[in-house]
Amino acid sequence: MLPAFEKLSKILRLEQSRDYQDQAVIGGLEKFVAHWRTTARAETQDPALSRQIDEIADLLSGYAARDQEGRARTVSDILARLEQTLTPASAPPLRKPSPHKPGPAKPTAPTPAPAKPPAPPPPVERPCTGLDAAVTTLPGISTAYATRLRHLDITTVRDLLYHFPHRYDDYSTLKPISHLEYGEETTIIGTIWETTTRRSRGGGTIVSSIVADASGTIEAVWFNQPYLVRQLRTGRRIVLSGKVDEYLGRLTLQSPAWEPLERELIHTGRLVPIYPLTRGISARWMRRLMKRVVDHWAPRTPDPLPEKICERLGLLDLCAALQQMHFPDDQKAAKEARHRLSFDEFLLIQLGMLRQRQQWRNQQGIPLPRNQPLLDAFVASLPFELTPAQKRSLEQIVTDLEGDKPMSRLLQGDVGSGKTVVAAAAMLMALAAGKQSALMAPTEILAEQHYRTIAKLLATAPEWGLDRPVSIAFLTGGLRRVERRKVYTALASGAADIVVGTHALIQKHVTFKDLGLAIVDEQHRFGVAQRAMLRGKGGTPHVLVMSATPIPRSLALTLYGDLDISVIDELPPGRKPIQTRWLLRRERERAYSFLRSQVEKGRQAFILFPLVEESDKVEAKAAVEEYERLKESIFPDLRLGLLHGRMKVKEKDAVMDRFHDGEIDILVSTSVVEVGIDVPNAAVMMIEGADRFGLAQLHQFRGRVGRGPHQSYCLLLSDAASPDDPQTKATWERLKAIEDTQDGFVLAEKDLELRGPGDFFGLRQSGLPALRLASLSNVRVLEQARAEAQAIFAEDPTLNRPEYRLLQEQLDQFWQGKNDLS
Numbered sequence: 001m002l003p004a005f006e007k008l009s010k011i012l013r014l015e016q017s018r019d020y021q022d023q024a025v026i027g028g029l030e031k032f033v034a035h036w037r038t039t040a041r042a043e044t045q046d047p048a049l050s051r052q053i054d055e056i057a058d059l060l061s062g063y064a065a066r067d068q069e070g071r072a073r074t075v076s077d078i079l080a081r082l083e084q085t086l087t088p089a090s091a092p093p094l095r096k097p098s099p100h101k102p103g104p105a106k107p108t109a110p111t112p113a114p115a116k117p118p119a120p121p122p123p124v125e126r127p128c129t130g131l132d133a134a135v136t137t138l139p140g141i142s143t144a145y146a147t148r149l150r151h152l153d154i155t156t157v158r159d160l161l162y163h164f165p166h167r168y169d170d171y172s173t174l175k176p177i178s179h180l181e182y183g184e185e186t187t188i189i190g191t192i193w194e195t196t197t198r199r200s201r202g203g204g205t206i207v208s209s210i211v212a213d214a215s216g217t218i219e220a221v222w223f224n225q226p227y228l229v230r231q232l233r234t235g236r237r238i239v240l241s242g243k244v245d246e247y248l249g250r251l252t253l254q255s256p257a258w259e260p261l262e263r264e265l266i267h268t269g270r271l272v273p274i275y276p277l278t279r280g281i282s283a284r285w286m287r288r289l290m291k292r293v294v295d296h297w298a299p300r301t302p303d304p305l306p307e308k309i310c311e312r313l314g315l316l317d318l319c320a321a322l323q324q325m326h327f328p329d330d331q332k333a334a335k336e337a338r339h340r341l342s343f344d345e346f347l348l349i350q351l352g353m354l355r356q357r358q359q360w361r362n363q364q365g366i367p368l369p370r371n372q373p374l375l376d377a378f379v380a381s382l383p384f385e386l387t388p389a390q391k392r393s394l395e396q397i398v399t400d401l402e403g404d405k406p407m408s409r410l411l412q413g414d415v416g417s418g419k420t421v422v423a424a425a426a427m428l429m430a431l432a433a434g435k436q437s438a439l440m441a442p443t444e445i446l447a448e449q450h451y452r453t454i455a456k457l458l459a460t461a462p463e464w465g466l467d468r469p470v471s472i473a474f475l476t477g478g479l480r481r482v483e484r485r486k487v488y489t490a491l492a493s494g495a496a497d498i499v500v501g502t503h504a505l506i507q508k509h510v511t512f513k514d515l516g517l518a519i520v521d522e523q524h525r526f527g528v529a530q531r532a533m534l535r536g537k538g539g540t541p542h543v544l545v546m547s548a549t550p551i552p553r554s555l556a557l558t559l560y561g562d563l564d565i566s567v568i569d570e571l572p573p574g575r576k577p578i579q580t581r582w583l584l585r586r587e588r589e590r591a592y593s594f595l596r597s598q599v600e601k602g603r604q605a606f607i608l609f610p611l612v613e614e615s616d617k618v619e620a621k622a623a624v625e626e627y628e629r630l631k632e633s634i635f636p637d638l639r640l641g642l643l644h645g646r647m648k649v650k651e652k653d654a655v656m657d658r659f660h661d662g663e664i665d666i667l668v669s670t671s672v673v674e675v676g677i678d679v680p681n682a683a684v685m686m687i688e689g690a691d692r693f694g695l696a697q698l699h700q701f702r703g704r705v706g707r708g709p710h711q712s713y714c715l716l717l718s719d720a721a722s723p724d725d726p727q728t729k730a731t732w733e734r735l736k737a738i739e740d741t742q743d744g745f746v747l748a749e750k751d752l753e754l755r756g757p758g759d760f761f762g763l764r765q766s767g768l769p770a771l772r773l774a775s776l777s778n779v780r781v782l783e784q785a786r787a788e789a790q791a792i793f794a795e796d797p798t799l800n801r802p803e804y805r806l807l808q809e810q811l812d813q814f815w816q817g818k819n820d821l822s
């Protein structure tokens, strides 16, 4: 027997002789056991024994809170286990790292250090403390398990602590057995009458226990877990949770979760955390591990938020939040925990943004003076009048350009709201000041579209009083080398005033003579870093980023907290609203004949197969299959095209070009069709599986039609078979909104309200640190965090005060250099 077992056994006998007053050791058994566990674990490398140690330690947690009877049961249970380990069959009696055991035995401490703190020993190579230590430093985590955990992005103790359940199952309602009803999820407490084993027809083992309480009995069965016979001993009191099933007219519990009654209820009898799992990691193992990690580490995780802030905002402290997030006392506590933890996330984002903004604003900019006559002449040359929103945005931009701080502005406007003219006007101001400008778009197609538009818009500049014709270059990765070289030279020498292009613009060969303005279109497609690289092509150029993704103001202020924001919140007059209809699955045929009738009128159509999972592969497969089916059996006489994310850039561009030129009637596509794509003749957008998407997202898809003079239509195909089942009804009511409004901002607000901020974050993933909680939180948390970040920043922008020291550290860790872009 391990020395630690002997010691514990002595202490427990003492406890017995003192009538379970919890006075056998100073500070109580519960405290003692944390220490004991570490010591005991250091004495053995045998996994079976290690498991024993953990289980014994688990049995003792919650000891202090038990009544005398409960304590007595615990003590006798443990003593029985300790005795069992004496029998050679159950485990070889290892005393110290045994000499007969070869293998990679570490030359670690041969004797357990007697007074070690309960923290696991740090790894030898890299002395990092506790929370940032590798998971393998935890007792019971082998390298095999560490590898599996890595699949969940867990490598350190901190990662574990922040590996949150994605939901809880509520087993907190205990019921007498006689009250059980078929089909309900329930928890019962009972005594085992007998446990038997039999063979199933398939040759497996069935373990069956009859469990009784004062009101009645029920049979519980488990499949292919023969070892349970030894654990489910007659007379044992256990807690069972699971779904009540029926077999041959009697109620049963099939493979219920269970545990001995004495234990603090981890798996049963409470809100049970359900963790994201991976292969080789069972729910039970994970919960047990988390329980230990949380019990031990939550109290040892320093709280970066000063107490006064927590108090003022009514937030849980970090320790309580972590504990309640994993093992909540009730739903309310779980909610408060989520609130606190997502608050932290938003606070860090916002502080990072504010820091970034300040770095930019501290730089000296290049003032581009306003040339009002030129501006007026440009506006007068347009075949339409600018909308008030366009005028307002343009004015804000021109004012920024005049200033001596570099502009950092986001121009937000729904698809078709007319951002391009505004951008062109800004470029004109750069031209007038003798500076160059660059416009970067996410794809070749969009870049080319912009190139043509800008060239057309600025072609007559000399007539407006500009001293020279405008030279515009086009640069993408698709150009031949010679062509590219020419552009490089023109930009470096200043021969080109403007360049429009793709990522190719931020390659290292590209240098500018004098870049005054950098514009990024569809900015969510680029990361913060790419934006910064474009900025880096000049001294401190003004930067304008454009986005067609309507984002509610509260969210935009957080996500784009480093930018000033202009919004074009109206469409040019005279646009026909896109007629939008929800259709049931069985109405698909109708949709097809509608498409056909539109094609017969000379229009073109999209059929979109967007999938929720962001897997190109799966999405592409679905689209390819559907394309084949449509081509063969639905529209054999029409010209169909196919577009998906697994195609090469060249292939995609070729298809898009053909669609643009009217050589394709119906384009079957995944969500890769560009947001900004301009095909005026496309009048129908049909979206499959539409009810799986948020309103803002659907609105984006819809925005790819309705750009020409024709009445356009959007058909939203639902997965639902009938509108009557309650769940469908709820979804439909939410989604009905899109039939009634064309305003992306209204839809986005609604989405935010209904689905929380999480869905929006994907849009900017490339630039943001991973967010674990955003999807679980709500707007209120977001706004609270923003206000607090501003208050903290106003008070101490460098976070140098002692009370913010931890916060500053966390901020650096959270962003890990992502924010250092100046």
Ligand code: ADP
Binding pocket: 384, 385, 386, 387, 390, 413, 414, 415, 416, 417, 418, 419, 420, 421, 548, 572, 573, 676
């Ligand atoms: P987006 O904001 O989606 O980039 P664009 O700049 O591509 O929108 O503009 C969409 C279309 O609307 C273009 O054909 C453009 O010429 C036209 N447009 C822009 N502003 C106005 C306006 N004030 N009145 C009428 N048409 C306009």
Ligand code: MG
Binding pocket: 419, 420, 521, 676
């Ligand atoms: Mg655009």
